[in-house]
Amino acid sequence: MANRFTVVTATRTSRAGGVVLLVLLAGLAAGPWWLGRGDMRLAVEIGSMLALAQMWNLLAGYAGLVSVGQQAFLGLGGYALFVGGIFLGLNPLVCIPLAGLAAALFAIPTAALVFRLRAAYFAIGTWVVAEVYMLSFAQVSALGGGSGMSLPADVVRGIAEDAGGRDALIYWCALALAVGATGLVYGLLRTRHGLALTAIRDSEPAAESVGIDNARTRWLVYIAAAFVTGMVGALVFLSKLRISPDAAFSVVDWTAYVIFIVVIGGVGRIEGPIVGTIVFFVLRAFLADLGAIYLIVLGLLAVAVMLAAPQGLWGLVAERAGVELFPVRRRLIVEKEQQA
């Protein structure tokens, strides 16, 4: 009597969810035809935050790399757009992937330094490096020094001649980045590298003992996250049209918000950043006028979630209902074969 094994990851809810998701994506892709200008701008912000949250979740939730310095790569990506668009005369849209490459390139020496620090000290080390980038860009007078610079109109017109066309292209880039970042994490987790990452997340020594090269896996994840974060940086400042060191390397805008989104939604789950992003923008719609109070509420909420439900809001739902939208758990199905 032989048993046949199959390994599956899909569940019934994930298949149904997948269909809903595809319909939703098709609707979003048609956004320029049914969304207003203001809504499109908001959508660009939402897409950027979701992509950043996916990357931070990949670092902290899976690779155990708690970075408080992702603003380094966002700012580098933003400045790469300005350098490429103004000094190299490139089309701003072409600058987006190049900005990702530039950020990934800078991530290599950065990793060489910060990877010398372990666990919690890694977090502050990444922060120091981000400050170094910020202070350095403030010294470059060709890039406007501390006060920054604007993207000239003729460079902006390189995207598309009319404002409507520009808005649509930027919107599609944001959508592509958000979907791409989510897809990247999902795709990665379904490969053997993903299995390795999940093992590292659950127990570092155990992962090492079954032959996983923790250091190498982490390094790859760090560089990949820098690449995506750099692209988001270019997109963010393409829609803002103005950059300064303070805005480009802001720890609050590009790391604190992102950390709160992931923690509230659920660390170590692909759905977490999506849920967290929704909560973040809903809260902002109600509380943004209150300024500092908004950040106090967000901070307290994140602390409360971390203490009371460290698996996050999505974790609570998933554990109760057993649903997974992006199934990455392998389940073994054993079929008994009839004796011939």
Next chain:
Amino acid sequence: MEWVNAVVQGVMLGGLFALFATGLSLIFGVMRLVNLAHGDLIVLAAFLGVAVVEGLGLHPLVTLVIVVPAMALLGYGLQRGLLNLTLGGDILPPLLVTFGLSIVIQNVLLETFSADTRRLQAGALETASIELAGGISIGWLPLIVLLLAVAVIGGLQLVFYRTKIGRIFRATSDNPAVARLMGVNHRHVFALAMALALAVCAVAGILMAIRTNFTPTIGPARLLFAFEAVIIGGLGSLWGTLAGGIILGVAQAIGAQIHPGVQILAGHIAFLAVLAVRPQGLFPRLRD
């Protein structure tokens, strides 16, 4: 001579950095907790000083009598009520909870005291100085800060190596599980360590408030200076932390001498250089 002067002033500045760093070093040593709100707690102490000076009209240095015990009490409560809940195997909860706390403290201070730049006025003490040979002069205030840093670290060394509670701190640091078996209440010990750390933060905060301008949002930068001093000096060594603070201060002063815009950058670069060449720091005693 300008350069000699820069180094001398840097050493004095290093005293303040060492005070920033001592609390961070202490709580990491006892409970392996990295407190991302450390800098904001220093700034909180500075604003408590402002409130006491404005409310009671005391001299800034006299406010220490009130602010030090207040911060120690806050530290005990914070550790028992919040931070003890985050300690365990996982590194995420303590980091994320203290990071959230950092943002909350900054914004509560912004709401309460506005974003205005503040400073505590210490009268004649601010400008009094000693003339040294060759036109170099040392301000009394920076000298007092440096001497206080040495005194605080010396005092903590005595506590750690000559008292019962110090023995308990060291035992908990070496092996918390065995310390617990010996009847140590680790929750209480951790809270005492945090109280001690925040008492040092209070001293650092008040002295910073007299020496420099400050706003509610400068906490993270103080955290980075403190962290750099700890890493340069080596984990777990308080005298190493003093040396780290002084090295950082000298690096910043030399940077400022080259160009005022690169003062902070020079400090960060000195830190990264130490990290590249000697990642365990100059005088390490602990492995993390």
